Amino acid sequence: MSTIYDVADRAGVSAKTVSRVLNGDGPVGEKTRARVNQAIRELGYVPSQAARMMRSNKSGLIGLITGAISRNAEPTEPTGLPDLHIVQGIQAHMAAQGMTLMIADTGGAQDRVKPLIQTFQEHRVEGLIYVADYHREVDLSDALASCPVHLVNCYDATGRPCVLPDDRGGQHALTKRLVAHGHRRIAYVTLDRDMDATRLRSQGYRDALAQAGIGFDPALLNEGHKQEAPDANACLARAIDHLLELSTPPTVICCGNDEMALRLYGHLRRRGMRVPEEISIAGYDNYRAIAETLFPPLTTVELPYRVMGERVAARLLAQIASGTPPVDDLCELTASPVVWRDSVTAIQT
Amino acid sequence: MSTIYDVADRAGVSAKTVSRVLNGDGPVGEKTRARVNQAIRELGYVPSQAARMMRSNKSGLIGLITGAISRNAEPTEPTGLPDLHIVQGIQAHMAAQGMTLMIADTGGAQDRVKPLIQTFQEHRVEGLIYVADYHREVDLSDALASCPVHLVNCYDATGRPCVLPDDRGGQHALTKRLVAHGHRRIAYVTLDRDMDATRLRSQGYRDALAQAGIGFDPALLNEGHKQEAPDANACLARAIDHLLELSTPPTVICCGNDEMALRLYGHLRRRGMRVPEEISIAGYDNYRAIAETLFPPLTTVELPYRVMGERVAARLLAQIASGTPPVDDLCELTASPVVWRDSVTAIQT
DNA sequence: CGATGACATGACATCGGTGTCATAGGCGAG
DNA sequence: CTCGCCTATGACACCGATGTCATGTCATCG
Structure with a gap:
């Protein structure tokens, strides 16, 4: 790899002049600049960041x-x-x-x-x-x-x-939107209970319900995934069973993320329930490979x-x-x- | 940021000795080494790669x-x-x-x-x-x-x-495996026709059929996605319609990737067909967020x-x-x- | 015509490490 | 004793850029 001195020699100037051409500080004669640029091209010269950094103390x-x-x-x-x-x-x-x-x-x-x-x-x-x-x-x-x-x-x-x-605002906005679409029995199947996202989103969910004058029903809030559970699917299945057996079952189920929603599609299908005609589903994340590809496409909250x-x-x-x-x-x-x-x-x- | 000279001064040695401690070349007295190491710790000294690189010409x-x-x-x-x-x-x-x-x-x-x-x-x-x-x-x-x-x-x-x-070997192995499980009518819904992957996998598919003594039926090979098509889903739907209307429909459908398989689940569900009881599905990629989460979990080929x-x-x-x-x-x-x-x-x- | 400044350029030190070589002390062998 | 060798250490140059300062050449102005 050639250096600034190689370029200087070939162009018949000093290294400092080459430096000036490179950085555009200080004046350089038109013809000199042309000779230097030609030498740079001919040698395929690329300045060394390492050397630059030593003087400037800026690494970029x-x-x-x-x-x-x-x-x-x-x-x-x-x-x-x-x-x-x-x-x-x-x-x-x-x-x-x-x-x-x-x-x-x-x-x-x-x-x-x-x-x-x-x-x-x-x-x-x-x-x-x-x-x-x-x-x-x-x-x-x-x-x-x-x-x-x-x-x-x-x-x-x-x-x-x-x-x-x-997270709080996201679930709040989603819940509010669901209420605006007429939903009153809104279930929320969360991620692990001790995650920050779960805590914040649950708060947003409850705030939105309260603002809409809908009472909070603990039976509609389930933990759909447990860190320690060996079989995530089983945990989700239990949550669904629980929700559907309620005397007044939910009209919509919000999931902790889009993957969970994807699995929920499968569970509901096994039960012969149609989405969204018989029950609505919402996810979280806007994991597009899933949300856009599912049938029907998934309503979700964008994780930005x-x-x-x-x-x-x-x-x-x-x-x-x-x-x-x-x-x-x-x-x-x-x-x-x-x-x-x-x-x-x-x-x- | 302190330099090797700062360390040298503090330890009461030369910079070169500090260098020796750092790089383990050349002998250093036990007590000297201890003093140097202490100075390094006290100053929070971190050697500069830029300076190193200038001499060694190795950037790592x-x-x-x-x-x-x-x-x-x-x-x-x-x-x-x-x-x-x-x-x-x-x-x-x-x-x-x-x-x-x-x-x-x-x-x-x-x-x-x-x-x-x-x-x-x-x-x-x-x-x-x-x-x-x-x-x-x-x-x-x-x-x-x-x-x-x-x-x-x-x-x-x-x-x-x-x-x-x-790609050739992957689709070949999958097809072979399907044949081993009794499948004879094996459909393949490909990605865009002009992709290398499509060409190679189609070849693997045909080779495996030939080796199993199964005749190649062009009606079973469809392009399920077109680059220029505005609606990928419509294209896939047409391909499925075409396959299911055959006098001898396929017993399994291979997809160009797992996302396509995910959409296929939706289409089949709309038709009321059960997977895998009524028809089997295979994907490609082993996109685990999809393949493992779908119900039933998706047989696929790992894109390594x-x-x-x-x-x-x-x-x-x-x-x-x-x-x-x-x-x-x-x-x-x-x-x-x-x-x-x-x-x-x-x-x- | 000489002073003044703008322009163009170069010499040299410097950044922070490491390679080379020199040097000083200690120790065993002849 | 002293020569040779090993250990421990330091002085100094060098890597490839750039900042500082100096220098040389014109053009312009009073």
Whole structure:
């Protein structure tokens, strides 16, 4: 690989002049510039970031830590939409801003985070983003970096800046929309009870019911998936049995995610029930490979992973540029719009 | 960020001695080593890769170009399994070998490949991997890099080393397995006719039939998806109508991918047909979010994306280490095993 | 005509590590 | 004793860019 000196020699100028041509600082004569550019082309010269970085102390690199890449390989838990979409959003924003992303994967092992950060530091990344696989609290206490660290899809006790999905608002909007379509008996089959998403969405569900003047019926709120349960399907089946045996069964069932809704289609089909004519179904995540492909297409709530990715990226770059973390908005909620499709029908009231 | 000289000063030694402690070359006295290590800890010193790279000319970086990250954001075409899984495999292998991966995304625009390669060159990557979203030919003629370039899930006219899925073998194995379960009328609803995967799998399908002594019936081979068709579902519906109206309808329908199979479940359900009692279904890809979650779970062929990722990574590193590209095996096919689930039943013969 | 400044260019130091070579002390062999 | 060798350490140059400062050449202006 040729250097700036090779180019300088070939063009018959000094290295500094080549540098000026490359960076456009300082004046360069027209003919000189042409000779230099020709030499660059002939040699296939590409400047070394390493050398640049040494002087400028600016790497143009952003580090990204995720379990997304490896974790999806073993989809043991139905956690919904691949968090990879968050990475998409980050990547898109960074590329647009001329930053280069270094992506590292923990392979699911928390103890790999530390060495990964070490590697990033060696490359002098200007900022770090930690992506969680689902909405939850994380502990990055051992991960002390000398650059800004932002979190997406998670938060920590030390109050690092973070971007989260608005789970409460999402389920609230969905429930409100269902009520507007005449539904009064609205069941909600949740993910694991101790997940943040479940807690927040249940709250949104109950708030919407209360605002509509509908009493909350505990019998309609079921846990459809248990972390420790060996057979997720069995758990879901029990929840459905329970709901359908009620004296006043629900007219619509909301699921904790779209995969669960997909399985629900299968269970209802086995029972010979038609969707949405006999019962409506709603999901969560807007996992398009499922929601758009199912018949009938699934009404669901968008988990705005891509947008969240773009938001952290923007916030991190803003902090790098300004030197100060976001002040009034340390933890940003991202809107989760309802995506209305054909799996929910209106109820005559 | 502190430097090696700061550490040296604090430990009361020369920079070179610190370097020796860090790299373990050359002898260092026991007490000196302890003092140096302490100074490193106290200062939180992290060596600069940039400075290292300048002397050693080894970056420890591998560049990865993909459309995977951005493309999936707009799932307009049912191309099947996210190619991201290839990236998973690459990442896993690279991490295990101590290489750092720089991932760049084309955003779907081919003209971004060139500047991305430029960026990678500036960072002096030691190798480059290009990941395609589905099995196809690519043209990287303008992308001349001064380091080894390997392709995954694609090949090019210039004969670059590549790793491909064994589409022919996969469909062949599936068909053979169906025959072994008594099926004689085996339908195959393909992806777009002009895709490499379709051509190869059709060949595998026909080969397996021929080896079983079953005549090939063109009426059983349908194109279930057309690139230019606005409504993929309508196209699939026509294909099914056509198959079920045959005087001797098929006992099993193979689909071009799992999403298509998912839609097929819906169509058959609308017709009131039970899977697999009245008709069997097989997919392709082993897209687990779908195949494992459907009811009944879907028999399919594994698209070995993760393994393919690991293979390219290994082959690229081998070339970097040896200096010579893989000779006898420039284009490696990766086995695509059948994953047997409940959507296919045995036929009494 | 000489002073003034804009323009074009180069010499040189510098960033933070590592390779090369030199040096000083200790120890066993001849 | 002293020569040779090993251990432990440091001085210094170098990798490839860029920032700083100096220098040389014109054109312009008073």
